[in-house]
Amino acid sequence: MKQFLKPILAVVVFLFFQMVGGGVMLAIQGFKNPDSLTTGMTINPTQLGIILIVTGLLTALTCWLVLKMIRMRQTFDASRINWSMACVAFLAAIAGIFATDLISEQLNLPNLMEEQFLNLAHNFWGILGVAVVGPVVEELVFREGILGHMLRKGVEPWTAMIVSAILFGAIHMNPAQIPFAAIMGLLLAIIYYKTGNIVITSLIHIFNNSLAVVEMNLLGEEAKTFSYTEGMGGKFVAGVAIIVGIALCIILLQKFWKNVQEPVYAPVPADLPESDEETFQEV
Numbered sequence: 001m002k003q004f005l006k007p008i009l010a011v012v013v014f015l016f017f018q019m020v021g022g023g024v025m026l027a028i029q030g031f032k033n034p035d036s037l038t039t040g041m042t043i044n045p046t047q048l049g050i051i052l053i054v055t056g057l058l059t060a061l062t063c064w065l066v067l068k069m070i071r072m073r074q075t076f077d078a079s080r081i082n083w084s085m086a087c088v089a090f091l092a093a094i095a096g097i098f099a100t101d102l103i104s105e106q107l108n109l110p111n112l113m114e115e116q117f118l119n120l121a122h123n124f125w126g127i128l129g130v131a132v133v134g135p136v137v138e139e140l141v142f143r144e145g146i147l148g149h150m151l152r153k154g155v156e157p158w159t160a161m162i163v164s165a166i167l168f169g170a171i172h173m174n175p176a177q178i179p180f181a182a183i184m185g186l187l188l189a190i191i192y193y194k195t196g197n198i199v200i201t202s203l204i205h206i207f208n209n210s211l212a213v214v215e216m217n218l219l220g221e222e223a224k225t226f227s228y229t230e231g232m233g234g235k236f237v238a239g240v241a242i243i244v245g246i247a248l249c250i251i252l253l254q255k256f257w258k259n260v261q262e263p264v265y266a267p268v269p270a271d272l273p274e275s276d277e278e279t280f281q282e283v
Contacts, residue, residue: 003153004163006067007146011167013142017055025051047126048116056129057135069145078199085260086200087271089191092252093184093204099245100183100247102238104138104176111176114224121216123221131213135205139188139198142168147189148196151265161189184208190253196263 025047043051066072120126142164150160169182188201194202216223229238 003150003155006069007163007167010059010063010069010141011145011171012066012159014055014059014171017058017062018051021051021055036239041062045116045119045123045126047112047178049120049123049127049129052120052129053125056203058132060137060140063141063145066143069149070140071144071148074145075197076199077149077197081195081197081199082260083229085256088194088252088259089194089200089256090207092249092256093187094207095245096187096249097180097184097208099242099249100180102228102242102245106235107179109175109179111174113174113177117212118216118221121213122198125235127213131210132206135197135209136202137214138168139192140203142171142185142263143188143192143201144198147192151193154265157193157265161186161193164189172192187249191256194257194260196265205218252281 017140022043025043042046060070064072083177117130120130146167147160147164150163151157155163165182165185167187169178172178172181189205192198192201217224229235232238232241
C-alpha cells in the first residue's frame with residue numbers, strides 16, 4: 001500500500017493547487033472590483049489559462065523537488081527512442097483516441113466545462129495552457145511521476161498502468177471527459193512503460209489537445225453541438241469507425257509492444273534515501 005501513497009498525494013497536490021489558484025484569482029478580482037462581491041465573480045479565459053499554467057507547473061515542481069517522483073533529466077531523454085516505432089505508437093494512440101471519442105459521443109454524458117473550453121480555445125493563455133503546457137505537465141505528473149514512481153517501487157506493470165489511467169480520468173472531474181481521459185491515459189501509460197520517458201506521450205497529448213483547440217476555433221459556437229457521429233452519417237457508420245479504430249489501435253500497439261524493449265524498472269532499495277531516488281535508476 002505504501003507504493004500508492006505518493007501517487008495519491010500527487011493527485012491531492014494537483015487538486016489543491018487548482019483550488020488555491022482559483023481562489024487567488026477570485027480574491028484579486030474582488031480586491032480590484034469590490035462591487036463584484038455582490039454582483040457575482042467569474043474567472044475570465046485569460047485568468048483561467050494562467051491558472052492552468054501556473055498550477056500545473058507548481059504541481060510538477062512539487063512532484064519533482066518535494067515528492068521526488070520525477071527524474072527530470074531522464075524523462076526528456078530522446079536519444080534512445082526508436083523513431084520508426086514511435087510513429088507506430090503515435091498512430092496507434094490517435095486511432096484509439098478517435099475511437100474513444102466516438103464512444104464518448106454515444107454515452108452522451110454532460111459536459112460541465114463546454115463553455116470554458118470554448119472560451120479558452122479563443123484566448124492566447126488558454127491555448128498555451130490547454131494545448132502546450134497542460135499536456136507536458138500532465139505527462140510529467142501522471143506518466144513520469146505517478147506511473148513511473150509505481151513501476152520503480154515494484155508495482156506490477158499492468159496494475160500501475162491501470163491505476164495511473166483511472167487517476168488521470170478522475171482528475172478531470174467532468175463526466176464527458178472522464179471515460180475518454182481514462183482510456184487515453186491507459187494508451188499513454190502503455191507507451192510510457194515501453195519507453196521510460198514522456199517524449200512520445202507528450203507529442204501525442206499535445207497533438208490531441210491542439211486538434212481540439214483548432215476544431216473549436218473553426219467551428220465556433222457550433223462546437224457545442226458538433227457531433228462526429230452525425231458528420232459521418234449516423235450511428236452505423238460511427239460504429240464501423242469505432243471497430244476499425246479499436247482494431248487498428250490494437251494491431252499497431254502490438255507491433256510497438258513487440259519491437260520495443262522496455263527499460264528495467266528495478267525497485268528502489270528500501271534503505272535508499274528519498275533524495276537519491278531520482279538518480280537511482282538511469283533509464
